[in-house]
Amino acid sequence: MKRLEEKVLNEGKALQNGVLKVDNFLNHQVDIDLMEEIAKDFATEFKEKGITKVITIESSGIAPALLTAKELKVPLIILKKQPSKVIYQDVHQTVVASFTKDTSYELTIAKNLLTEDDHVLIIDDFLAYGEAVSGAVRLVRLSHATIAGIGILIEKSFQNGREKLTEMGISVYSQVKIASLEDGKITLVEEE
Ligand code: 5GP
DSSP states (O other): HHHHHHHHHHHHHETTTTTTEEEEIIIIIOOHHHHHHHHHHHHHHHSSSOOOEEEEEETTTHHHHEEEEEHHHHEEEEESOOOTTTOOSSSEEEEEOOOSOOOOEEEEGGGGGOOOOOOOEEEEEEEESSHHHHHHHHHHHTTTEEEEEEOOOOEEEESHHHHHHHHTTTEEEEEEEEEEGGOOOOOEOOOO
């Protein structure tokens, strides 16, 4: 997606450890106008797939996923990373290793939110090694719902997340694909 590519190239910062910092428009401050365009792009891609719910992982996926759910006129489910005493008694949980924080967390969904009649779109901000999104896939499958696809804003194609998800039989649509972040330079994948 052209506008997101330009934003990444102009405002993203390639850090030493293969991490792209996008705090200016996605992870800290949010460019709402850009998020609306991102949501329209996801909606165009997935509108014929019979999606009943959009799912994301707290917290940086929420802004684009919320607007995508609005475009598709379906509810949004936010998977929780922090255990909460209030809602969580009857839940599915799965352990996920965090790429940016070097720790792990228990991704959680209440059992009553998805049924076998649901066909879901999973949205996340980044795809790196695919840990977060495959955790979401496991929770959807534990809930007996089916997966229409995965929508990612920024895929780091030099890490193996896409391969992992393809092996799980799931198709991934990424708006921007990064080939390399070496030497502080952001290089995009050249599409034919
Ligand atoms: P994965 O689970 O695919 O290894 O990593 C995906 C998660 O880690 C995303 O939800 C995102 O929050 C975070 N992440 C991975 N790589 C990056 C990155 O380069 N920059 C930022 N800002 N977050 C990242």
